[in-house]
Amino acid sequence: MKKYFKPGIFILSTIPFLFIFYKIYFNKLGPEPVKEITHFTGEWTLIFICLTLSMSPLKRFTNLSVWTSFRRMLGLFIFFYATLHFLTYIGLDYRFDWNPIFDDVIKKKYVFIGFAAWVLLVPLAITSSQKMMKLLRNNWKRIHRLIYAIAIFGSLHYIWLSKTIFFKPLIYFIIIIVLLLLRIKINRKELNYG
Amino acid sequence: MKKIKHSEITPENIYKKRRSFVKKLGFGASALAVSSFPLISNASSKDRNELTSYKDITTYNNYYEFGTSKGDPHRNSKMFKTHPWNISIEGEVDKPIKLSMEEISDSFLSEERVYRLRCVEGWSMVIPWMGFSLSKLLSKVNPTSKAKFVAFESIYDPDQMKGQKYPVLNWPYKEGLRIDEAMHPLTTVVTGLYGKKLPNQNGAPLRIFIPWKYGFKSAKAIVKIKLVEKMPMSSWMWASPREYGFYSNVNPNVNHPRWSQATERIIGEGIWAPRVKTLMFNGYGDQVANLYTGMDLKKFF
Numbered sequence: 316m317k318k319y320f321k322p323g324i325f326i327l328s329t330i331p332f333l334f335i336f337y338k339i340y341f342n343k344l345g346p347e348p349v350k351e352i353t354h355f356t357g358e359w360t361l362i363f364i365c366l367t368l369s370m371s372p373l374k375r376f377t378n379l380s381v382w383t384s385f386r387r388m389l390g391l392f393i394f395f396y397a398t399l400h401f402l403t404y405i406g407l408d409y410r411f412d413w414n415p416i417f418d419d420v421i422k423k424k425y426v427f428i429g430f431a432a433w434v435l436l437v438p439l440a441i442t443s444s445q446k447m448m449k450l451l452r453n454n455w456k457r458i459h460r461l462i463y464a465i466a467i468f469g470s471l472h473y474i475w476l477s478k479t480i481f482f483k484p485l486i487y488f489i490i491i492i493v494l495l496l497l498r499i500k501i502n503r504k505e506l507n508y509g
Numbered sequence: 510m511k512k513i514k515h516s517e518i519t520p521e522n523i524y525k526k527r528r529s530f531v532k533k534l535g536f537g538a539s540a541l542a543v544s545s546f547p548l549i550s551n552a553s554s555k556d557r558n559e560l561t562s563y564k565d566i567t568t569y570n571n572y573y574e575f576g577t578s579k580g581d582p583h584r585n586s587k588m589f590k591t592h593p594w595n596i597s598i599e600g601e602v603d604k605p606i607k608l609s610m611e612e613i614s615d616s617f618l619s620e621e622r623v624y625r626l627r628c629v630e631g632w633s634m635v636i637p638w639m640g641f642s643l644s645k646l647l648s649k650v651n652p653t654s655k656a657k658f659v660a661f662e663s664i665y666d667p668d669q670m671k672g673q674k675y676p677v678l679n680w681p682y683k684e685g686l687r688i689d690e691a692m693h694p695l696t697t698v699v700t701g702l703y704g705k706k707l708p709n710q711n712g713a714p715l716r717i718f719i720p721w722k723y724g725f726k727s728a729k730a731i732v733k734i735k736l737v738e739k740m741p742m743s744s745w746m747w748a749s750p751r752e753y754g755f756y757s758n759v760n761p762n763v764n765h766p767r768w769s770q771a772t773e774r775i776i777g778e779g780i781w782a783p784r785v786k787t788l789m790f791n792g793y794g795d796q797v798a799n800l801y802t803g804m805d806l807k808k809f810f
Contacts, residue, residue, distance in 0.1 A: 339780065342779070342780075344780065345568075345569065345579075346565040346568070346569040346579075346776045346777055347569070347579075347632055347774060347776060348779065348780040349774065349780060350632075350774070352780075407780070408784070409784075410783055415769060415771065415772070419769065422764060423764075423766055423767060424766070425766075425767060475766075475767065476767055478577075479573075479577065479677050479678070479748070481577065481675055481676075481677050482577075482675075
């Protein structure tokens with residue numbers, strides 16, 4: 316039973332991709348298709364950030380270690396959807412026209428922080444393998460704590476690009492903050508017991 | 510005076526054909542409106558001036574009173590009651606009045622006016638509005654010499670407009686114009702589109718439309734027009750004064766913190782269509798630039 320978990324989660328995680336692919340192929344994206352793809356991939360990046368961050372609290376609450384075994388895969392799906400999001404923006408929207416893109420990155424804080432979040436994801440994706448984990452030892456954990464900053468950046472990216480914080484940007488922000496606060500408590504416990 | 514009846518519904522394809530026929534002949538009722546549409550010399554001008562489909566115009570809306578998603582206004586405004594409807598025109602005027610929608614449609618002839626709508630979010634549509642110049646309506650009340658600005662107020666009815674139950678904006682929706690902007694012939698009181706009655710999601714029963722300004726300046730479902738001496742505060746200025754200025758003229762040289770104003774996407778063009786360059790004053794510079802001579806438009810954005 317347990318051996319089907321990971322492939323199952325892998326298949327589930329590709330559903331958003333297949334869904335948007337289907338919508339593009341059959342031209343079902345409405346009046347502003349490029350924005351639709353950008354928003355869709357962006358939101359799924361945030362959802363995968365939330366899912367990835369939920370694994371260790373779930374492990375704690377359920378006393379089941381299986382949760383954290385999904386973390387690597389979910390984390391790589393963050394990178395996958397974030398990269399689609401990034402490529403949609405620079406490729407489909409701006410046609411690799413670097414001047415306005417560069418202008419956006421330095422002048423608009425939401426683009427800047429979004430870009431920063433994607434850049435920070437790159438080393439996490441590169442060092443995600445078991446081999447790298449062994450190679451980097453204690454530093455691996457340190458590097459992978461970047462996900463906390465990435466989560467906050469991602470949430471701020473959404474807040475700053477929206478006309479108002481109501482409601483989705485606020486909801487993602489609250490979820491991410493709660494998931495991060497849960498960690499602070501966990502760490503304290505560990506300290507007490509340690 | 511013959512009025513154009515909203516009940517004479519014309520299918521969109523026939524409507525478009527009829528328009529191109531009139532255009533070819535170079536005369537007829539809509540020839541005036543067509544000629545007032547700015548000519549664009551670049552290569553994409555053909556696509557750029559093509560009418561946006563009725564479906565896109567009526568299902569892709571920013572109307573936060575009915576929800577913040579683009580599809581919300583279409584979904585949530587179906588039961589919105591636009592009858593009876595009264596509009597009061599008051600403030601610095603000789604004779605304040607209250608007009609019913611019937612009185613307005615009886616006394617003002619709506620004509621077709623094809624204008625481009627440029628949203629602050631970086632997209633645009635070309636819409637065949639039905640309407641008349643706001644100056645005609647304002648001449649009914651004789652603004653006094655103290656009337657320097659015009660403030661528009663939209664309806665506040667949270668029972669019918671579920672978006673108003675939340676503090677998304679400072680309800681009711683408020684907008685404003687300088688008096689010379691309001692008196693400009695391009696500033697339009699809109700009562701319909703595509704030859705039909707104005708759909709609820711587009712601001713029924715009556716809205717304004719200012720073609721050279723970003724879409725949010727054109728308030729929907731208006732119940733009050735007040736002439737005032739001091740510059741009024743709009744809902745968007747109240748929400749974020751740094752991002753939304755009073756003037757909000759379409760200006761590719763003034764960056765919004767969030768959206769590129771140098772280019773825009775044309776609604777309905779499909780996934781592979783590139784962005785096009787945004788035009789100063791949305792292409793209406795010939796007619797409106799003189800309103801702002803000597804003004805630093807970067808400062809008064």
